[in-house]
Amino acid sequence: MAGVSEATVSRVLNNVGPIREDTKRKVLEAAEILGYYPNALAQSFARRRSGNLGVILPYVPKVHIFSTYYFSEILNGIGEQVRGLGYDMLLIFRKPGVENGYMDLFRSHKVDACILLGTTDTPAERKALKALEEAGHPFCLVNQHFEGERFLEVDADHEQGAYEAVKHLLEEGYRKIAFLNGPPEYSNSLDRLKGYVRAMSEAGIINPAASLTEAIPPEWLDSGNYSRTSGYEAAKRFFRNKDHIDAVFAANDRMAIGLMQGFRDLGMHPGKDIAIVGCDDSDGARITDPPLTSVSVPFYQMGMMAAKLLLTDSVSEDHPKQDGGTGHQIQMSTKLVVRSSSRGNPA
Amino acid sequence: MAGVSEATVSRVLNNVGPIREDTKRKVLEAAEILGYYPNALAQSFARRRSGNLGVILPYVPKVHIFSTYYFSEILNGIGEQVRGLGYDMLLIFRKPGVENGYMDLFRSHKVDACILLGTTDTPAERKALKALEEAGHPFCLVNQHFEGERFLEVDADHEQGAYEAVKHLLEEGYRKIAFLNGPPEYSNSLDRLKGYVRAMSEAGIINPAASLTEAIPPEWLDSGNYSRTSGYEAAKRFFRNKDHIDAVFAANDRMAIGLMQGFRDLGMHPGKDIAIVGCDDSDGARITDPPLTSVSVPFYQMGMMAAKLLLTDSVSEDHPKQDGGTGHQIQMSTKLVVRSSSRGNPA
Numbered sequence: 001m002a003g004v005s006e007a008t009v010s011r012v013l014n015n016v017g018p019i020r021e022d023t024k025r026k027v028l029e030a031a032e033i034l035g036y037y038p039n040a041l042a043q044s045f046a047r048r049r050s051g052n053l054g055v056i057l058p059y060v061p062k063v064h065i066f067s068t069y070y071f072s073e074i075l076n077g078i079g080e081q082v083r084g085l086g087y088d089m090l091l092i093f094r095k096p097g098v099e100n101g102y103m104d105l106f107r108s109h110k111v112d113a114c115i116l117l118g119t120t121d122t123p124a125e126r127k128a129l130k131a132l133e134e135a136g137h138p139f140c141l142v143n144q145h146f147e148g149e150r151f152l153e154v155d156a157d158h159e160q161g162a163y164e165a166v167k168h169l170l171e172e173g174y175r176k177i178a179f180l181n182g183p184p185e186y187s188n189s190l191d192r193l194k195g196y197v198r199a200m201s202e203a204g205i206i207n208p209a210a211s212l213t214e215a216i217p218p219e220w221l222d223s224g225n226y227s228r229t230s231g232y233e234a235a236k237r238f239f240r241n242k243d244h245i246d247a248v249f250a251a252n253d254r255m256a257i258g259l260m261q262g263f264r265d266l267g268m269h270p271g272k273d274i275a276i277v278g279c280d281d282s283d284g285a286r287i288t289d290p291p292l293t294s295v296s297v298p299f300y301q302m303g304m305m306a307a308k309l310l311l312t313d314s315v316s317e318d319h320p321k322q323d324g325g326t327g328h329q330i331q332m333s334t335k336l337v338v339r340s341s342s343r344g345n346p347a
Numbered sequence: 348m349a350g351v352s353e354a355t356v357s358r359v360l361n362n363v364g365p366i367r368e369d370t371k372r373k374v375l376e377a378a379e380i381l382g383y384y385p386n387a388l389a390q391s392f393a394r395r396r397s398g399n400l401g402v403i404l405p406y407v408p409k410v411h412i413f414s415t416y417y418f419s420e421i422l423n424g425i426g427e428q429v430r431g432l433g434y435d436m437l438l439i440f441r442k443p444g445v446e447n448g449y450m451d452l453f454r455s456h457k458v459d460a461c462i463l464l465g466t467t468d469t470p471a472e473r474k475a476l477k478a479l480e481e482a483g484h485p486f487c488l489v490n491q492h493f494e495g496e497r498f499l500e501v502d503a504d505h506e507q508g509a510y511e512a513v514k515h516l517l518e519e520g521y522r523k524i525a526f527l528n529g530p531p532e533y534s535n536s537l538d539r540l541k542g543y544v545r546a547m548s549e550a551g552i553i554n555p556a557a558s559l560t561e562a563i564p565p566e567w568l569d570s571g572n573y574s575r576t577s578g579y580e581a582a583k584r585f586f587r588n589k590d591h592i593d594a595v596f597a598a599n600d601r602m603a604i605g606l607m608q609g610f611r612d613l614g615m616h617p618g619k620d621i622a623i624v625g626c627d628d629s630d631g632a633r634i635t636d637p638p639l640t641s642v643s644v645p646f647y648q649m650g651m652m653a654a655k656l657l658l659t660d661s662v663s664e665d666h667p668k669q670d671g672g673t674g675h676q677i678q679m680s681t682k683l684v685v686r687s688s689s690r691g692n693p694a
Contacts, residue, residue, distance in 0.1 A: 072411070
């Protein structure tokens with residue numbers, strides 16, 4: 001109808017290559033009249049492209065994942081980038097450590113690339129990720145490192161973040177600093193433990209030469225599952241040794257807020273009787289009483305970066321070396337935000 | 348290789364119809380050995396199904412949409428339902444009121460059905476939705492009503508919610524009650540205004556026979572854009588008439604929290620000098636000082652319901668009549684949660 005070849009029609013409709021303006025107009029007019037509409041599914045099939053960036057989210061029944069600061073900020077960053085690059089975002093819920101069938105998503109061309117959030121370092125997970133890598137399917141992990149692998153990862157420098165948090169407490173005069181860590185399957189739990197040990201060793205409080213179990217008094221080391229409730233419960237355990245503890249560093253804000261509530265219910269005043277520092281610098285940190293000192297982690301930027309790494313070829317100009325990063329593994333800086341929960345007068 | 352027909356292979360692999368166990372085993376073993384994997388894209392193409400539920404989200408640059416209670420709770424509900432029904436969730440960002448090309452998503456078979464969040468009542472939006480309806484593409488609106496249309500909608504009873512909020516303030520002894528509404532393009536702004544007027548009329552404070560502009564003193568009616576900042580700014584305007592105002596009902600918690608901060612910065616104590624009531628009953632309402640009285644809206648359930656309506660045939664047994672709903676338009680109940688921001692001692 002436009003009097004041109006099929007190839008020209010295809011080039012016009014896909015906006016590929018140089019085409020004369022009047023040819024373009026003729027083709028578009030004909031398409032308009034005929035009601036022709038490229039079927040994206042057929043196009044995808046031909047091109048083997050879905051136009052979707054997959055995002056794997058951990059599925060835990062009744063947990064409101066979009067309402068947690070950690071996930072929502074990473075998703076905000078991914079969403080901003082994806083929108084800018086003309087992709088859509090396919091959210092896929094998987095039970096962590098149980099359902100690793102990521103390969104199906106690529107095999108079935110539901111996604112062109114995948115960001116995995118909330119993965120844990122288990123043998124099954126490693127195996128699933130290695131299979132993806134071997135098949136050449138592009139994927140990126142956010143905030144999780146798999147030691148010994150060369151997976152594409154966007155992580156934050158949690159060791160340095162923990163180091164600075166504990167150093168701040170030391171500078172404020174606290175010495176008996178306990179650490180409420182997260183579960184060991186998350187790489188940042190080990191990172192934070194390293195930072196804690198480094199700061200405490202430098203201050204001469206623990207013996208850097210001793211093994212961890214010998215160096216750290218057992219009443220100073222505890223762990224929760226990142227929930228507010230687990231922080232609340234930990235406060236009860238710390239309270240039993242309250243004479244041996246004057247500050248607690250928690251691996252996220254939710255647990256820190258739970259600690260504050262738990263200590264308060266036991267008659268201790270957070271910020272006065274005991275210092276508290278969290279991680280994430282979530283919205284909650286600003287509105288607790290007292291406001292919570294916290295390690296700010298650039299989750300939004302990490303989400304943007306992961307999407308950019310997967311969907312574009314160049315990121316290096318935008319991402320200077322000082323933030324670390326070997327190409328495969330990018331590590332972003334954290335920043336301590338000091339508020340009144342850690343500015344008490346330790347005895 | 349399994350010695351059976353193509354149709355049988357298809358039935359086994361798609362798990363359709365009764366098949367003898369040994370036939371099934373033979374087919375699956377052959378598929379395993381051959382590395383055969385159904386290509387979901389090819390399957391979708393044949394069946395014209397994507398297995399994706401689309402969710403349209405308003406795109407506003409730099410606004411962290413997943414971090415707002417309203418959207419995150421609706422998405423939590425959709426996610427829970429979608430996961431249960433074996434669908435994935437395709438998130439699509441569109442500039443509200445500008446980009447209405449919803450039809451493309453169906454034409455290109457990217458989605459099987461669509462939930463639209465954050466839509467506004469504009470002529471362009473109505474036109475786009477009517478086109479979808481005429482083409483027979485299944486879609487559902489959440490928390491937005493288009494008067495005069497028969498679109499599938501899951502809404503909350505915002506009129507009753509506002510009525511109960513204002514009635515509570517009246518019962519606490521407040522009489523000079525101002526209302527900070529949201530933008531007029533949202534149907535719930537009109538709903539809440541109706542509830543406010545009903546409560547104030549019943550109390551004999553405003554004249555139900557008069558027109559709105561005559562009945563309500565202008566210093567009692569103001570509006571913001573649902574942001575905390577717009578609430579903060581509104582506090583300054585209300586403050587100029589502070590002798591004529593002893594309580595403010597705000598159309599969401601963010602604006603209510605902004606109001607509290609604004610009044611505090613002007614030397615007034617929320618909960619003492621001025622009562623504040625919000626809407627949404629978000630996490631923020633629990634942690635402000637004083638805690639915020641708020642109208643709880645079942646956003647999570649609304650998200651679940653919208654997904655269920657679109658992806659399954661039956662919802663009526665699960666959704667008893669008392670929550671309203673004509674089949675096309677379901678209206679869920681709200682509930683006032685009273686906290687100390689509205690329990691002062693008005694003069």
